[in-house]
Amino acid sequence: MAEHRGTERWWTARWWTDRLDRCWNWAPWTGAAAALRAGLALVSPTDCVGCTAPDTVLCPRCRGAVRAATVRPFRAEDAAEALPLLDDGVPLPAVAAGTYRDELAAALLAFKNTQRIGLAGVLGPALAGALQAAAPLAGTAVPVLVVPVPSTAAAQARRGYAPVAVLLRWVSRRGLLPPQFHVAPVLRVAGVPFLRTVGQKSVGQKSRGRRARARGASRLELRRSLCLGKGLELRGRVCVVVDDVLTTGATAAAAWRALESAGAHVAAVVVVAATPAPRGTAATPVPRADPERRFR
Numbered sequence: 001m002a003e004h005r006g007t008e009r010w011w012t013a014r015w016w017t018d019r020l021d022r023c024w025n026w027a028p029w030t031g032a033a034a035a036l037r038a039g040l041a042l043v044s045p046t047d048c049v050g051c052t053a054p055d056t057v058l059c060p061r062c063r064g065a066v067r068a069a070t071v072r073p074f075r076a077e078d079a080a081e082a083l084p085l086l087d088d089g090v091p092l093p094a095v096a097a098g099t100y101r102d103e104l105a106a107a108l109l110a111f112k113n114t115q116r117i118g119l120a121g122v123l124g125p126a127l128a129g130a131l132q133a134a135a136p137l138a139g140t141a142v143p144v145l146v147v148p149v150p151s152t153a154a155a156q157a158r159r160g161y162a163p164v165a166v167l168l169r170w171v172s173r174r175g176l177l178p179p180q181f182h183v184a185p186v187l188r189v190a191g192v193p194f195l196r197t198v199g200q201k202s203v204g205q206k207s208r209g210r211r212a213r214a215r216g217a218s219r220l221e222l223r224r225s226l227c228l229g230k231g232l233e234l235r236g237r238v239c240v241v242v243d244d245v246l247t248t249g250a251t252a253a254a255a256w257r258a259l260e261s262a263g264a265h266v267a268a269v270v271v272v273a274a275t276p277a278p279r280g281t282a283a284t285p286v287p288r289a290d291p292e293r294r295f296r
Contacts, residue, residue: 049110049119050103057116062103070098070126073133076274080249083269084256091249092256092266095134096274097126100245104273108244112163123272124170127242130270131171134240135178137268141238144267145184146177149243149255150226152189164244167272186234187255190227226254228262235263246274 047054050062058066076096077083083091098104104126111119131146138144148164156162168183177183228234241255252269259266 049114049116050106057110057118058103058107058122062107063122065103066098066107066122066126069102069104070129070272073097073130076246076271077249077269079275080246080252082253083249084253092252093134093137093268094246094249094252094271094274095130095137095268096246096271097130098273100273100275108273112159112244115159117161117166120166120170124167124174125176127167127270127272128171128174128176130272131176131181131240131242132178134268134270135181138180138238138240139267141265141267142180143182144178144180145186145234145237145239145264146181147187147239147241147255147259148183148185149241149251150185150187150189164242167244168242181240184232184239186229186232187226187258188229190225226251226258228258234259237264239264239266241266241269243269243271244273246271 046057048056048059048062050058050065053059053062073095075093077091077094080091080094083094085091100108107119107122110116111123135144146168148162148168151159151162151164165185171177172183239259241252241259243251243255246252246269249269255269256266
């Protein structure tokens with residue numbers, strides 16, 4: 001099987017999706033997990049985040065819907081107006097596992113905002129598939145640094161964890177990263193949360209229309225900047241930025257600026273979900289990248 005990996009296209013190759021399925025349905029722990037969930041349901045009742053079915057965080061139907069929605073990663077940069085333009089005038093490539101809607105959106109929101117950290121077992125395979133699909137965009141560089149977008153200190157204190165870091169840890173511990181990929185949390189937040197105030201309410205990017213997001217992107221990105229931590233030399237290194245959701249791409253652009261200013265080459269952005277592309281724009285599979293292409 002290994003000899004075919006270099007010749008198959010990612011959307012027809014089954015080696016990585018088979019591996020994800022084995023991890024998803026690993027027999028030794030499914031029975032114990034079911035018994036544990038039953039016990040917890042008696043102590044702390046919960047509802048499915050997708051359909052409100054009782055006694056489960058994500059029911060089998062909604063779990064299957066998330067899996068089906070993320071089985072074919074796609075290029076998502078056309079819907080992100082604030083992504084930086086590369087030398088040839090095209091936006092920075094972005095690969096999404098799925099579209100931000102329905103059960104996938106509900107699972108992501110619950111994972112981020114209601115401490116349903118167990119949903120990492122549902123969202124982790126989706127992120128792993130997107131990272132595998134994005135691997136050709138990094139060319140032949142070894143290693144490739146996988147750089148998570150960090151949470152603000154306030155958000156991490158409120159949640160108790162950093163969602164993107166948790167998902168990457170889930171993927172890495174199960175050996176689902178592409179062989180040349182290595183997680184490198186080199187970014188930190190310098191600024192205030194990525195929100196703007198309208199009257200007495202704060203409105204997030206995902207609640208706004210596409211045109212409104214485009215008009216406000218430049219102003220919003222000034223409210224939250226990303227900078228580099230200390231300790232890792234980035235000059236000449238190839239990086240892939242990872243976030244949970246792609247909306248305008250302003251956060252990814254801030255990460256791109258911070259990394260490029262240190263001499264790194266950002267090959268792509270990878271996310272679990274991207275907001276829908278403009279009407280009439282079809283999602284496209286991830287093409288093979290030119291190994292000699294350079295990013296500035």
